[in-house]
Amino acid sequence: MDDMRLVERDVNQLHSKIEAKGVQVYYGEKQALKDVDVSILDRTVTAFIGPSGCGKSTFLRCLNRMNDTVASARVMGSIQIDGEDIYDARVDPVQLRAKVGMVFQKPNPFPKSIYDNVAYGPKIHGLATGKAELDAIVESSLRKAALWNEVKDRLDASGTGLSGGQQQRLCIARAVATSPEVLLMDEPCSALDPIATAQVEELIDELRSQFSVVIVTHSMQQAARVSQKTAFFHLGSLVEYGETGQIFTSPKDPRTEAYITGRIG
């Protein structure tokens, strides 16, 4: 397979964080994902691109088992994080999701204060033993999400009162607060204006230093701007996976080329 060779030729020294092999997803009778093999690296931004309905979001939601919440969804194949199969019967999705955080398409802060939004994860996972520790986690998470300076004086204000871009960064802070190892982002900028998008994109680049970031986007420009590796999905299959530069400049598959030149999509 072409794309697997690409990964092997990868000069990057980082080790593989997530290994997916033969992943298939069915929603009821309908197959949404066909035989996806992919290896996602640590401390890298990996972008999933493709036309809508191509299965990129479905695959993303397999990585922290969010598909479990959809009654009709069935996942087959193996997905390993650090060598452990996340669909193993012994794995508790609750613990998994603490390790693999997620940011959604539409900013979805809880109708609580900014502080409580960020503290929610650490509280339920018992990450802080006292108020001081919790305060520290909230502050560092908000800093990581580049939101601290804007909200430090109104931590008690409602999270829903922030602007769209701030809300999305709050959601990122909320995800970061449980100190995950992988951060999944499902079109995090699709509901934001260009300025807010730029802020979030810049943030994603910085998050790379600590997390393995997987971002789904329908914007090729965004993929080109923020990611190091890109995977192109089409009609439920992974068509091509490789260095972002290579995908955009010299795609190997004619379908990829058709997509990035705007002929399909």
Place this chain on the structure above:
Amino acid sequence: MSDATAANPMPAAAPARGKTSLYTQDALTRRRNAAEARFKMYGLVAIVVSLLVLAVMLFTIFRDGTSAFRQATIAFPITLEAETLDPAGARNPEDLAKVTTIGYGNLIGRQFANYLTAEGIVVDGISDKDISGMISRDAPGRLRDMVLADPSLIGQTIDFSAYATGRIDGYLKGRVTLDTAELDSNVSVEQLQLADILTERGILSIAFNMGFLTNPDASDQRPESAGLGIAIIGSLYMMMLVLIFTLPVGVAASIYLEEFAPKNKLTDLIEVNISNLAAVPSIVFGILGLAIFINFAGLPQSSSLVGALVISLMTLPTIIIATRAAIRAVPPSIRDAALGVGASKMQTVFHHVLPLAMPGILTGTILGLASALGETAPLLLIGMVAFVTNYPAGPLDGGVMDPATALPVQVYSWASRSDPAFIERSSGAIIVLLAFLVIMNVAAILLRRRFERRW
């Protein structure tokens, strides 16, 4: 992103948990999962409790009530002696009418005792009063009516079948036992022994009792002859009137509010009013009916007309709410299409919107009527709890002005009497009421299925 960089190098504020395997659950996760299981169980318990209570309620009602449809009757030949029933001997109707039910009662008692002696049925220590006391006090009246309707019967011997009294009936149904009879002044142990023999000989038997559905109510001493006839007629009249009153008005009001009403103070007031009326306790409507329809307008107490007026006012908000939902469900494109070919607003509504909304409106109306059928409290206040033994006249002969009662009210008035036989009747009345409700609800569901439209 100045503040992010400024915070670098970031101390691991969140204490990095040691590399834990996903395959093992830590203590906290186990605790959280236990809490999860408990929480889910509470939900399950809540549902099981609700359904269990429903099941117990229906079970007790059917357990107590089904026997109301069966009734013990005593059948024996009776000779209609001319010397007792027509002393004048001229078969003159006026003379015949002078013989009261007491006379007929004596005749029945005597003939029954004679019949038992002739058949050789003897129970030690039983008095003649006990023997005649096994036959319902309803029997003399019925026999008298038979004779007055057909005087040629006098002098003949006919097969007469009479209701057994409530206690004997209860004995055959297992409600009365020899033990309870010892403590009961209304029935003696000997009577029950006699009942056993009569059952063996086939004189006393238990069978389906149509009278429960057709008879009028009866007094405290005659539970065996109490029936739902008037209650069913009253409820039927009321439902018909409620339909006639509420459907046109409800539809007209809904059309105005959905299609024509400008957004102003008045329509706001109407909207708030409708939603508040839907929440006013039903007894308050009873007070309204008493004060306005009976005291002020002078309509007759206990009549189905007043009951229907009160219940219509109660049901109207429900019907308006359902109708508005049905009208709203018709997509605007239909209206645009009609207006686009030059129809007036009124024509659009009456030619296109209303026909399309009709199934929804009818479904809502049937459901509204179903809940109206079970209303009790307001009817108590307008006198429908009264003891009515005359059937109301036909609906076109002004029967809606005649005193009547209603099914749920009959349930209540029987339940408040002391004789346990009336609890059986009360439960039986509920079964009839529930049967009507089931029919109406099934009709509504079928209607919805048949005409359901997805836009």
Place this chain on the structure above:
Amino acid sequence: MSVFLLLAIVAILSVAGFVLCRQRALKQAGGTARNLHSLPNYYGWFGFIMASVPAVLVLAVWMIGQPLFIERQLSGFFPAEMIEDDAARTLLFADVRRVASGLDVAVAQGALTEDEANNIRTEFGSVRDRLATVGVALGSEVTPPVLQAAQDYREMSRVGAVGRTILTFVLSIGGLILAIRATNPEFRARNRVEQVVLALLILSSTIAILTTVGIVLSMLTESLRFFTMYPAADFFFSLTWSPNFRGNSELGLLPLLWGTLYISFVSMLVAVPIGLFSAIYLAEYASNRVRSIVKPLIEVIAGIPTVVFGLFALVTVGPFLRDYFAQPLGLGNSGSSVMTAGIVIGILNIPFISSLADDIINAVPQSMRDGSLGLGATKSETIRKVVLPAALPGIMGAVLMAASRAIGETMIVTMGAGAAARLDLNPFQAMTTITVKIVSQLTGDTEFNSPETLVAFALGMSLFVITLALNILALIIVRKYREQYE
């Protein structure tokens, strides 16, 4: 001429109006509907409406107004002290009407001539006896002023009937002629007809307001009458309720209010947890299949008439609580009790709370749940910490509405709570409620002139105010909550 005949004639004229106007419009248009402004039927309907609506409206007003007018005129016959009191006045005029209709019957049967009926005097012998011969039973002998008034009543009614007939005729025919004259091809018949229909629609929609006005007025006037006979302060603050139809009653609201609130409280203890947890389970845990079976089953409870619950309380729940709880615990031996009524009302309210809560929980956006689950929260943590707080205002609204239903519930308390007004804490004691007392004071043969009867209206007013306040509060909360997501 009877009203029925009059209406029949108006109906015939209206149909004639329909036919005539329609024909005239078509004829003037040369037989082709194309030349008309509106469809021919609209001209017909215009004729119909013109011939019927004004005539019927005036007839209705006349029929309501005539008795009031006559009554006022007749007041002159009686000394002021006889009609001072409202109740006496009502009785008096009922007598007058009965005598008048008795005379009518007598004339109709030929027992009296029209002349005799007008001139009969009490001095010539008993009017009561003469009327009795034609089957009109009067409670007491007719006094001269009553007879005089009855005769005048008949005379005025007769004149009124003639006036009514003439006026109705004139209006109907006049409307018909106007409609025919107005009919020509340019006449905008459709617009006129639609205006009338619109007026009818508006009229229908105001019935809701009229009902409310009727409720408030009927209870307010009777309550005020009550407060003229019984001091308001005693009603609102007295701690005893002991009505006595011979007078000297103590009619304190507080013991009834206590019973009402206590029973409602118990019912909420049953309904809120069970209803809420059922809703949570159905909305968040149950599979579609389970949901599609269980939800309608729970709603069946809501479709069962309350009198059925009443019987259940009386026959099953009451004796059960008495035999297994109250007696062993030494808390009393009454089947009717606060617990009995409270539990059964709670059961009645389970589907109410659960279906409202279900709607409200489902209205919380899925993205909220995803956000929480994506952070590794368990389902119950998501529900408790995210969904429920977000749905809280709506659920509060639902709970308030359920409380208002519990307070206004009548049949279950009538059959399961008892009749003794008591200020007590023991939940196994029989207590009584506002609604029970409204029923007991107003059923049976009652005259509306004693405080013991009229107190029911004051109780009804209190009940109306309490439930209305709760509902308005609930509506405000729910409306606020809806805005949050819209």
